[in-house]
Amino acid sequence: MSFLKKTFSILLVFIILCSIAACQQTSNVEMEPIYGTEFVLNTAATVTIYDSDNYDLIDQSFQICRDYENKFSKTIKDSEIEKLNSRQISIVSDETAELIETSLEFSAVTNGAFDISIGSITNLWDFTSEEHLVPDPNTINTAKEFVDFRKIKVNGQEVLFENENTQLDLGAIAKGYIADQMKIYLIEQGVESAIINLGGNVQCIGRKADDQGFRVGIQKPFDSGSAVILELDEEYSSVVTSGIYQRYFEKDNELFHHIIDPQTGFPSKNNLLSVSIISKDSATGDALSTACFVLGIEKSLNLIDGLEDVYAIFIDENYNIFYSSSLKEKINISQP
């Protein structure tokens, strides 16, 4: 081969390699996200993946979600929680024991504002039926006697109740925990850019393809628009909101919602419409958003400002927005 021919072929190979590399780069940036939506955990959930076209990842994530739901739900027959509540078992899986233990820690930190032993009270309320029944105060008072997280003990995989009538309800933390587990699975599968949205309980993986953080809106209560836009990133990747507009009914001009004050057994009454927690893991965000709702702004600010890597946004009944102390230093926020 002449020198000229040889140089030409090398050049040609180089050009082809360069174009393949360029193509791959462009296709990465322009890759269409894939997503799936399913009704799980009594809510519409969506998983969106930005850096893969493998729909199995979406199906598997939802499978993981359903498997956990079948363990943690208090209403699904033969779930571990249902069997614990009916005292059919006392030994549970590692995950259930772990979640109960974590919950008890949050109960201690929040002085019982978040309390998974609230089941005897939440069993009396139904926010989904059309009947709009307010339980009898005497029945609530009796049920309140069985609510006390200090009377639940976890010993390895064994769960012990000091009170025979205590009922567990993991509804205020399960979604967050499950979002975290779905994230762990997707990361193990090599996903680097995704959003897991379990009915407003949002957990992100990485950033968008353009290297911007994911922009996530906090809903304006009783409205379809956003009140605040947050930019989440690898570090503060989770935002969870507890609000009175999510599950409620109205009766005699009074609004009854699903966040219960364990002290009264009735929906927590303060001037709040919603509390959002921004954190690294969603289980923390879920437990604390419920707790802060019960605690109200002042006590919540004391709690949140004393914790590491957790920030809060409160929306009150006049749609005023309050932020925990150092939130604006850590997280990019904007108005819609």
Ligand code: ADP
């Ligand atoms: P969502 O279910 O809309 O995500 P939350 O995370 O605030 O909202 O959880 C509310 C659910 O948690 C209720 O439906 C009930 O099952 C349970 N719950 C209500 N009040 C409390 C409380 N003070 N502590 C622990 N769990 C609670």
Ligand code: MG
């Ligand atoms: Mg919660």
